[in-house]
Amino acid sequence: MLVAAGLLLAACGGSVEDTATTLPPTTVAPAAAPVPDELALGAEVTFRMPDDATSQRLTFEVPPGGVVTLAVEGAATNAAVASVAVGPTGQTVSRVDVDPGETAAPFRYVTSTDGGGTWALDIQSRSGDSVTLLVDAPVQADGGSPGDAGPNAADPKPIDTATELTGLLGDADNEDWYVIPLAGGDIVAVTVAVPPGDGTASVFGDLVYNGNQVASFSVNEGGEESMRQIFAGDQTGETYLRVSGIGDYSFTVEVGPQTDGGSEGDAGGDLADAKDVGFGDVSGILGGDDAQDYYVANLPKDAVIVGTFTSSPEALGELRIELIHNGAKFTTASLNPGQSEEMTFAQVNGEGDQLYIRVASQGGEYTMTLEASTQPDGGDGTGDAQDEPGLAKQIAPDATFDGIINNTGSIDPRDFYTFTAAATGVLTLDVSVDARVGADTRIQVRDDANVKVADFSVGQGGSSTASIDVTEGTVYVMELTTPGQARYTVALR
Ligand SMILES: [Ca+2]
Ligand SMILES: [Ca+2]
Ligand SMILES: [Ca+2]
Numbered sequence: 001m002l003v004a005a006g007l008l009l010a011a012c013g014g015s016v017e018d019t020a021t022t023l024p025p026t027t028v029a030p031a032a033a034p035v036p037d038e039l040a041l042g043a044e045v046t047f048r049m050p051d052d053a054t055s056q057r058l059t060f061e062v063p064p065g066g067v068v069t070l071a072v073e074g075a076a077t078n079a080a081v082a083s084v085a086v087g088p089t090g091q092t093v094s095r096v097d098v099d100p101g102e103t104a105a106p107f108r109y110v111t112s113t114d115g116g117g118t119w120a121l122d123i124q125s126r127s128g129d130s131v132t133l134l135v136d137a138p139v140q141a142d143g144g145s146p147g148d149a150g151p152n153a154a155d156p157k158p159i160d161t162a163t164e165l166t167g168l169l170g171d172a173d174n175e176d177w178y179v180i181p182l183a184g185g186d187i188v189a190v191t192v193a194v195p196p197g198d199g200t201a202s203v204f205g206d207l208v209y210n211g212n213q214v215a216s217f218s219v220n221e222g223g224e225e226s227m228r229q230i231f232a233g234d235q236t237g238e239t240y241l242r243v244s245g246i247g248d249y250s251f252t253v254e255v256g257p258q259t260d261g262g263s264e265g266d267a268g269g270d271l272a273d274a275k276d277v278g279f280g281d282v283s284g285i286l287g288g289d290d291a292q293d294y295y296v297a298n299l300p301k302d303a304v305i306v307g308t309f310t311s312s313p314e315a316l317g318e319l320r321i322e323l324i325h326n327g328a329k330f331t332t333a334s335l336n337p338g339q340s341e342e343m344t345f346a347q348v349n350g351e352g353d354q355l356y357i358r359v360a361s362q363g364g365e366y367t368m369t370l371e372a373s374t375q376p377d378g379g380d381g382t383g384d385a386q387d388e389p390g391l392a393k394q395i396a397p398d399a400t401f402d403g404i405i406n407n408t409g410s411i412d413p414r415d416f417y418t419f420t421a422a423a424t425g426v427l428t429l430d431v432s433v434d435a436r437v438g439a440d441t442r443i444q445v446r447d448d449a450n451v452k453v454a455d456f457s458v459g460q461g462g463s464s465t466a467s468i469d470v471t472e473g474t475v476y477v478m479e480l481t482t483p484g485q486a487r488y489t490v491a492l493r
Helices: 005-011
Strands: 045-048 055-062 067-074 082-088 094-098 107-110 117-124 130-136 165-169 175-183 186-193 202-209 212-220 224-230 236-257 280-287 292-298 303-311 319-325 328-335 340-346 354-360 363-374 400-406 414-420 425-433 441-446 452-458 463-470 475-481 485-492
Touching (some): 165 175, 186 202, 212 236, 224 280, 280 354, 303 328, 319 340, 319 363, 328 340, 340 400, 340 485, 354 363, 400 475, 425 452, 441 463, 475 485
Antiparallel strands (some): 045 130, 055 117, 067 130, 082 094, 165 236, 186 224, 202 212, 292 354, 303 340, 303 363, 319 354, 425 485, 441 452, 441 475
């Protein structure tokens, strides 16, 4: 019997096999029953040209998106070559010639959703010769359900996500469109593969959103390509996967929300829409129209913010980090792909003030590890030692404590302390400056007559000791200043 080659093509992912066999002579005898003018799909018939004719038209109905296949065999007793022209009525898309006793090369033609209808076989042969015919037109099953995927955004096919699906393109079917619903702030990942074949297949995939192509890739035979597109929080509605080209393909679509800051959803694209995060580990992703992520966190009073920021090695271009307080950027960092940077920044702020973090790039993942603690100035837990002598923070004459000053942006340029000498004699003042968060730091001490009794500087990572003659009961004021930012340790003894 004849086997519809196209069915084998579909089943074998595009490989061509000539599996038709020579019919036993008994079956090529003239048909016992007349062949109907309209052929049934999938049913083998033997047509004998009437004695008074050399051409005859037979028709069959092709459903939209059907893959038309035709197998033809000439009877061994035929006197000459028979030919069968095939195509939608009024049009020939192929002509199949078959020698006596031979099987013609397989024919396959892919129609699209807007194709189908009545097709014709125009048979020409010697009068009395016979051909055995098998036509079929199984409907494509693009995206795992019956039917061709439509040719545009007006007629896309819904699909299951996270499942490997298949599709078919070729002939009149140039584009398959699939619809992917977006909830806002989604990540859409698409993989498309084209099986190995005879070298004629290749497809092009792209994602379309709001009429614009937002991502694209091409896949050759035997290849597989993937793409990932990030959608911003306000990008809801639908995106479309368009596959165009020729051939069988398989594909998988995965859709899920971004998890910026550890919870479902994109971090907002402006200050008003910033995502609430605590300090700790914060990771997120940018890409496409999601070009910036904003976060907000409540600061402790007079916060020292320590952040480690890392851009993924696959990031697109520079990652920019901005820390914002009271509507003003107070520090920024720019990271290349794969780069990591630690930043420390001392603030002067009220309890519960908010820190905003803006992260911006063309695309990629990032992580931030954030800590915030109150400035340790004077060791009393109340925060910054103020930058006016009249408001100097009281310390004991034998105190040891840490502090921090930050003159970048004049946020906390000076720390003032005051102490009362417990005894007359020499008071020793040790000052060291942190090696990592450090800058030249100047220490000045004045007595209650505003006479300077000490004035020395300590560099980054350095330490120094001063001996000061003090008088019991006298109130002294100590001032620390720096042009940069410095963590310092002071010990009075
Ligand atoms: Ca298709
Ligand atoms: Ca994001
Ligand atoms: Ca301070």
